[in-house]
Amino acid sequence: MSTFEFTVTEEQHLTRIDKVLSDLMKDVSRSQIQLWIKDGHVLVNDSATKSNYKTETGDHIYxxxxEAVEIEAIAEDIPLDIVYEDEDVIVVNKPRGMVVHPAPGHPNGTLVNALLYHCTDLPGINGEIRPGIVHRIDKDTSGLLMVAKNDQAHESLVDQLKAKTTKRVYQTIVHGVIHHEHGTVDAPIGRDRRDRQSMAVTDENGREAVTHFTVLERFEHYSYITCQLETGRTHQIRVHMKYIGHPVAGDPKYGPKKTLDINGQALHASVLGFTHPRTGEEMLFEAPMPEDMEKLLKKLQDSR
Known part of the structure; x- marks a missing residue:
């Protein structure tokens, strides 16, 4: 456990304490500082404080x-397809069938379990020794995920997602023939009132959700398209494509029972782009679709 002491200067007078500390402790995110304040780890003149406290010249901050504590997930030696890695971020090509986070029913074998084994140098996220999962993809969706290795990277990547500056493109095969070349689905997504395990387009409890799609190829009963996410709601592409009458092939939850022969939905996160949190470099990664989806697409092409 470490202790730091600061004295508020005239330039910092009437500035929020979380802002003052994030400027002084440049290696610590503002969200982490707010957690420390909430948990009583920050004192002003020997008294507990709040994140919105406006500091005064001469205030003594302690x-x-x-110490970082380990979360319950255990490290497991599970092979990972690491597309890129440095001291701040990891980009992983997740296989179909792998759950991202441990949860009831899936305590082991997840991406987090694998990352805990792979990353032996994690400094911690929000006081926990764990990889910072910035966004998720469904168990039966394959493709690219960005993972933060420290607080600063985590905060930067989360902010980029909120600002809609990341690039996330998916390849998918959907039911039906889409006749126009491009389209946008702008429809709010929330919990389905009739099935709490599913999502649906709804105005009642929905949050903004926008998906842009482009048709690449058409077949007799299917279309091969790309979808670019503007937002990142749970099951967004699967829900939006069902909403416009073109559910993802192989989708056991939102698609028809009669579908293409594939183990899970034919949906692959193929392109991922973001700004590197430390260097500011524009990063862009691509991952080829899994072999079974590639074979499925070739079968459709050959039968045309």
Whole structure:
């Protein structure tokens, strides 16, 4: 456990304490500082405070940094397809069938379990020794995920997602023939009132959801398209494509029972782009679709 002491200067007078500390402790994210304040690890003149406290010249600030603690997920030696890695971020090509986070029913064998084994140098996210999963893709969707290795990277990548500056493109095969070349589905997504395990387009409890799609090829009963996410709601592409009458092939939850022979939905996160949180470099990664989906697409092409 480490302790830091600061004295507020005239330039910092009437500035929020979380802002003051994030400027002083440049290796710590503002969200982490807010958690420390909430948990009583930050004192001003020997008294507990709140994140919105406006500091005064001469205030004495004491910060006690708690030791990082390990989360319950255990490290497991599971092979990973690492597309890119440095001290701040990892880009992983997740296979179909792998759950991202441990959860009831899936305590082991997840991407987090694998990353805990792979990353032996994690400094921690929000005081926990764990990889920072910035966004998720469904168990039976394959493709690219960006993962933060520290607080600063995590905060930057989360902010980029909120600002809609990341690039996330999916390849998918959907039911039916889409006759126009491009389209946008702008429809709010929330929990399905009739089935709490599913999502649906709804105005009642929905949040903004926007998906742009482009048709690449058409077949007798299917279309091969790309979808670019503007937002990142749960099951977004699967729900939006069902909403416009073109559910994803192989989707056991939102698609018809009679579908293409594939183990899980024919949906692959093929392109991922973001700004590197430390260097500011524009990063862009691509991952080829899994072999079974590639074979499925070739079968449709050959039968045309």
């Amino acid at each position: 910060v006690t940094v708690p």
